[in-house]
Amino acid sequence: MNSPFGYSQFDSEPSTRLPWLRTPLRCHLVGTTVLCTLLTISLLCWFSPQSILGPPMDSTSDIVAAVRLIGSRGEVQRDFEAAKADAAELQRQIVELQSWLPRRINWQEREVAIETLAQGCEVQVSSIQRGVLERGSRVGVWNAKVELAGTFPAISRFIQRSAELPLPFWTHDVSFRRDTSRSDSTCLATVSIRIPIAATGTLADKLYPKETVDVH
The missing domain is CATH 1.20.5 (Single alpha-helices involved in coiled-coils or other helix-helix interfaces)
Structure with a gap:
């Protein structure tokens, strides 16, 4: 209703x-x-x-590590500069060693150096025999021979001063004999010399780029 x-x-x-x-x-x-x-x-x-x-944006350990890293910025910069200076010094030494220990010998340059040294010591160079190359584990060595004529003191002076040449030049053996064709004190000497190089496959070869070709 x-x-x-x-x-x-x-x-x-x-x-x-x-x-x-x-x-x-x-x-x-x-x-x-x-x-x-x-x-x-x-x-x-x-x-x-x-x-x-x-989750939090950063944990407490991350924040502490970031603060320490920021605080050590000066030390990191000093370490970086020291490492860069060490690398530059090492590179300078490598370049200097490369110039002193080449991969191949400029024989014309060596012969001129030997003849110049002989003239200064009043010694005559009769011949220079290049010899053969021997490869060791560290360096390769050219075994050459130099025939000289002069007095005994002059030849001895030549041998002594050969160690002062700017490029490595090692006197290995010396043999004297009298020049019977002359009546003065002139004698003949055969000087065996050893010239080191950075031959392929030796430890010294690692100082050079791999693409460099060894010519001998």
Whole structure:
């Protein structure tokens, strides 16, 4: 039956399906739910903040390492400069050694040096025999022979001063004999010399780039 105000009897009567929603229990239930939710979030934030906030951008150890690295910047710079200076000095020594110990011999240059030294010692060079190359584990060595004519003191002076040549020149053996065709004190001498080079396959060869070709 319709009411005078247009409401049906079904609308005006309380619901019989969930009657507790119209009681004070409803407020207690909502409040308890909100309280439990807030308590759960608080416990997560306290015991496991990463689950709520996500992983930190940087750990404490990373921050400490970064601070130490920044603080040691001056020391790192000094170490770098020292290493660079050591590398430059090592390179200078390598270049100097390469000029002193070549991979191949300029025989014309060596012969001119020998003849110039002989003239200064009043010794005559009869011949220069280039000999053969021997390869050792460290260097290669040319075994050559120089035939000289002069007095014994002059030849001895030549041998002594040969050690002062700018390029390596080792006197290995000397044999003297008298020049029977002359009546003065002139004698003949055969000087065996050894000239080291950075031959292919030796330890000294590692001072040079691999593409360099050994010519002998």
